[in-house]
Amino acid sequence: xxxxxxxxxxxxxxxxxxxxxxxxxxxxxxxxxxxxxxxxxxxxxxxxxxxxxxxxxxxxxxxxxxxxxxxxxxxxxxxxxxxxxxxxxxxxxxxxxxxxxxxxxxxxxxxxxxxxxxxxxxxxxxxxxxxxxxxxxxxxxxxxxxxxxxxxxxxxxxxxxxxxxxxxxxxxxxxxxxxxxxxxxxxxxxxxxxxxxxxxxxxxxxxxxxxxxxxxxxxxxxxxxxxxxxxxxxxxxxxxxxxxxxxxxxxxxxxxxxxxxxxxxxxxxxxxxxxxxxxxxxxxxxxxxxxxxxxxxxxxxxxxxxxxxxxxxxxxxxxxxxxxxxxxxxxxxxxxxxxxxxxxxxxxxxxxxxxxxxxxxxxxxxxxxxxxxxxxxxxxxxxxxxxxxxxxxxxxxxxxxxxxxxxxxxxxxxxxxxxxxxxxxxxxxxxxxxxxxxxxxxxxxxxxxxxxxxxxxxxxxxxxxxxxxxxxxxxxxxxxxxxxxxxxxxxxxxxxxxxxxxxxxxxxxxxxxxxxxxxxxxxxxxxxxxxxxxxxxxxxxxxxxxxxxxxxxxxxxxxxxxxxxxxxxxxxxxxxxxxxxxxxxxxxxxxxxxxxxxxxxxxxxxxxxxxxxxxxxxxxxxxxxxxxxxxxxxxxxxxxxxxxxxxxxxxxxxxxxxxxxxxxxxxxxxxxxxxxxxxxxxxxxxxxxxxxxxxxxxxxxxxxxxxxxxxxxxxxxxxxxxxxxxxxxxxxxxxxxxxxxxxxxxxxxxxxxxxxxxxxxxxxxxxxxxxxxxxxxxxxxxxxxxxxxxxxxxxxxxxxxxxxxxxxxxxxxxxxxxxxxxxxxxxxxxxxxx
Numbered sequence: 001x002x003x004x005x006x007x008x009x010x011x012x013x014x015x016x017x018x019x020x021x022x023x024x025x026x027x028x029x030x031x032x033x034x035x036x037x038x039x040x041x042x043x044x045x046x047x048x049x050x051x052x053x054x055x056x057x058x059x060x061x062x063x064x065x066x067x068x069x070x071x072x073x074x075x076x077x078x079x080x081x082x083x084x085x086x087x088x089x090x091x092x093x094x095x096x097x098x099x100x101x102x103x104x105x106x107x108x109x110x111x112x113x114x115x116x117x118x119x120x121x122x123x124x125x126x127x128x129x130x131x132x133x134x135x136x137x138x139x140x141x142x143x144x145x146x147x148x149x150x151x152x153x154x155x156x157x158x159x160x161x162x163x164x165x166x167x168x169x170x171x172x173x174x175x176x177x178x179x180x181x182x183x184x185x186x187x188x189x190x191x192x193x194x195x196x197x198x199x200x201x202x203x204x205x206x207x208x209x210x211x212x213x214x215x216x217x218x219x220x221x222x223x224x225x226x227x228x229x230x231x232x233x234x235x236x237x238x239x240x241x242x243x244x245x246x247x248x249x250x251x252x253x254x255x256x257x258x259x260x261x262x263x264x265x266x267x268x269x270x271x272x273x274x275x276x277x278x279x280x281x282x283x284x285x286x287x288x289x290x291x292x293x294x295x296x297x298x299x300x301x302x303x304x305x306x307x308x309x310x311x312x313x314x315x316x317x318x319x320x321x322x323x324x325x326x327x328x329x330x331x332x333x334x335x336x337x338x339x340x341x342x343x344x345x346x347x348x349x350x351x352x353x354x355x356x357x358x359x360x361x362x363x364x365x366x367x368x369x370x371x372x373x374x375x376x377x378x379x380x381x382x383x384x385x386x387x388x389x390x391x392x393x394x395x396x397x398x399x400x401x402x403x404x405x406x407x408x409x410x411x412x413x414x415x416x417x418x419x420x421x422x423x424x425x426x427x428x429x430x431x432x433x434x435x436x437x438x439x440x441x442x443x444x445x446x447x448x449x450x451x452x453x454x455x456x457x458x459x460x461x462x463x464x465x466x467x468x469x470x471x472x473x474x475x476x477x478x479x480x481x482x483x484x485x486x487x488x489x490x491x492x493x494x495x496x497x498x499x500x501x502x503x504x505x506x507x508x509x510x511x512x513x514x515x516x517x518x519x520x521x522x523x524x525x526x527x528x529x530x531x532x533x534x535x536x537x538x539x540x541x542x543x544x545x546x547x548x549x550x551x552x553x554x555x556x557x558x559x560x561x562x563x564x565x566x567x568x569x570x571x572x573x574x575x576x577x578x579x580x581x582x583x584x585x586x587x588x589x590x591x592x593x594x595x596x597x598x599x600x601x602x603x604x605x606x607x608x609x610x611x612x613x614x615x616x617x618x619x620x621x622x623x624x625x626x627x628x629x630x631x632x633x634x635x636x637x638x639x640x641x642x643x644x645x646x647x648x649x650x651x652x653x654x655x656x657x658x659x660x661x662x663x664x665x666x667x668x669x670x671x672x673x674x675x676x677x678x679x680x681x682x683x684x685x686x687x688x689x690x691x692x693x694x695x696x697x698x699x700x701x702x703x704x705x706x707x708x709x710x711x712x713x714x715x716x717x718x719x720x721x722x723x724x725x726x727x728x729x730x731x732x733x734x735x736x737x738x739x740x741x742x743x744x745x746x747x748x749x750x751x752x753x754x755x756x757x758x759x760x761x762x763x764x765x766x767x768x769x770x771x772x773x774x775x776x777x778x779x780x781x782x783x784x785x786x787x788x789x790x791x792x793x794x795x796x797x798x799x800x801x802x803x804x805x806x807x808x809x810x811x812x813x814x815x816x817x818x819x820x821x822x823x824x825x826x827x828x829x830x831x832x833x834x
Contacts, residue, residue: 035367038320455770481632
């Protein structure tokens with residue numbers, strides 16, 4: 001009976017709350033929309049943070065999965081891959097036998113980055129493919145939708161079998177169940193499809209979903225990271241090569257500290273068996289174990305920007321909630337007589353609280369549902385803006401986050417007006433509102449303080465948004481050191497028939513010859529690493545047989561390029577000559593360096609004729625400098641100038657996938673159809689890999705900056721709208737309550753411009769107080785953005801002046817309507833109403 005009575009009372013309170021909203025539809029709509037924007041924006045950004053940083057893998061017992069990382073790569077080793085997650089294969093063989101640490105240890109590595117040529121039927125395409133250990137699926141606990149997973153026998157025998165991802169099966173094969181047993185060609189090598197992975201598993205690749213998995217291979221065409229045929233870098237061939245990624249499932253009761261105590265001695269022993277004893281003063285490499293959460297590779301990259309966005313959107317929610325609080329204060333002021341009557345009729349504090357909670361619950365529930373819809377739309381837009389191929393859809397954790405936000409808002413808005421409601425004297429029901437108006441001054445002052453704090457928060461958001469937008473403009477206008485306009489680039493992988501460096505050189509020479517003869521093509525060259533994609537060759541350099549400047553280590557970035565590369569890319573040639581077709585494998589080895597190399601390592605000497613070597617063991621010279629070019633961007637627009645060297649790809653062993661750059665006479669993309677036909681003539685398995693303009697490639701290097709700038713602008717504008725709404729509401733309420741006073745002033749001779757200035761002055765004072773508080777806070781918070789800025793200081797004066805102008809415009813616009821209404825008051829009507 002008690003439960004039934006409570007439910008009946010709650011339903012009555014909810015029905016009364018609905019009637020209250022129906023009586024004041026404007027208040028209800030504004031409140032719901034304000035809450036929807038605040039809750040929706042927070043939910044959307046938290047959804048991104050959850051997907052990229054917090055979310056566990058969709059596998060059983062994911063809390064025990066850890067990624068293996070290292071600190072301090074040892075001297076004498078070399079690395080290809082994702083920084084500290086790439087380890088030697090020999091460590092995997094030894095670690096997988098440590099039954100006391102892991103119940104399963106899985107390894108994986110891409111066949112190339114980002115994709116490899118794949119053919120099913122006649123038309124070649126590109127797909128993301130990983131080679132994995134035989135226990136990859138079983139160890140992770142990933143089920144297959146169709147077919148079977150790999151086995152350890154598949155790994156040992158290097159079986160030519162493949163498992164497709166669910167998304168790739170849908171996209172490429174239209175969910176055809178007969179795909180099992182069919183043959184697909186990866187880099188020209190046939191594989192039989194034996195399974196389709198579960199719908200929600202897309203692999204472990206740095207935000208790029210995997211399309212195809214194959215067991216570890218020893219075929220020369222299928223080396224990790226697209227390593228070339230003649231190179232010694234193979235899956236089992238080079239103990240000094242750090243390239244393989246590992247994910248382990250810790251045994252129950254085994255914690256990371258205990259696991260590392262057992263693994264680190266084995267790791268160090270394995271490394272120094274291959275490298276020899278460590279040199280004096282060399283840091284001993286150490287392993288780390290990190291939880292396998294979020295998107296591997298993106299979780300660290302996005303952690304700081306996502307945290308900053310959460311702080312920004314949290315400020316938006318704070319402004320939204322304070323706006324709703326102001327609206328509630330205004331509405332409850334008009335309900336003082338109602339509250340007085342309820343108290344006079346015996347309503348208890350509990351009755352009043354229950355009723356106010358029911359009313360706020362209805363508003364917050366409506367705002368929460370609308371906010372969830374807004375968040376669902378926003379996450380799809382965010383994924384598109386950031387070009388993330390992972391799902392950002394809200395999950396259970398995001399839903400819990402949204403529910404907690406709504407619950408806190410409902411509780412706050414229910415309790416906040418309770419004190420004023422229950423403190424209303426019972427006799428107030430018999431008094432006029434004019435008699436009670438003296439009690440409102442404290443509320444008005446409190447409202448002004450709230451709006452001033454909103455202005456302060458808005459200044460912080462506008463300043464942050466301004467810094468990020470100006471950073472984006474600086475990135476778009478940055479000097480690349482080359483002319484990207486007019487260039488189109490695509491990758492080409494040699495066919496399986498190419499098995500030597502000499503054949504690879506002939507292959508690419510023939511393709512470049514055919515491409516240069518196309519009517520749309522003005523000139524063409526080749527590069528090993530595409531510009532603006534984030535990848536680079538990094539090593540130590542020796543000049544004339546010694547480390548330059550007497551240092552222990554002289555870093556160098558380098559790229560293998562084709563003839564006329566400086567001419568095609570339009571990189572200024574400062575001294576010497578460009579590469580030409582005479583620079584072959586049998587001719588003298590030559591190199592071109594950039595201006596920073598010449599300044600740092602040759603220090604005023606003429607660079608021409610000096611010899612450089614990349615051999616860290618002997619330091620023997622091997623390449624003669626024949627030219628110096630201006631500094632140009634290599635990995636991204638953001639990079640600072642570094643010592644750089646270029647070598648003819650015809651003189652660099654181990655040629656694999658090359659990026660072909662075409663300088664076109666018209667629209668760069670118009671040359672792709674003819675280029676595709678030319679490349680296909682050299683083999684049926686050869687697609688154009690990631691064809692795009694070079695401008696677009698460089699823009700992709702700061703796509704995250706673009707997304708964060710757009711979001712910060714959106715949040716800044718949203719905050720400005722909310723501040724304008726709050727200020728407008730506060731001033732409009734104030735003008736409405738002072739109608740009689742304004743009438744008296746005008747009856748006694750006050751001019752309209754004086755009344756107008758009275759209202760505008762109030763708005764300006766509130767804004768000035770907010771700016772006084774907000775500017776120092778904005779300058780302090782801007783320092784947190786330092787790592788995200790480009791060619792800009794956190795205290796940039798122009799940005800803060802623009803923020804000041806923006807908030808001034810917002811406050812003037814918000815005050816304009818109430819001020820106009822005030823100066824339009826008819827004194828006679830105002831006094832008659834009173």
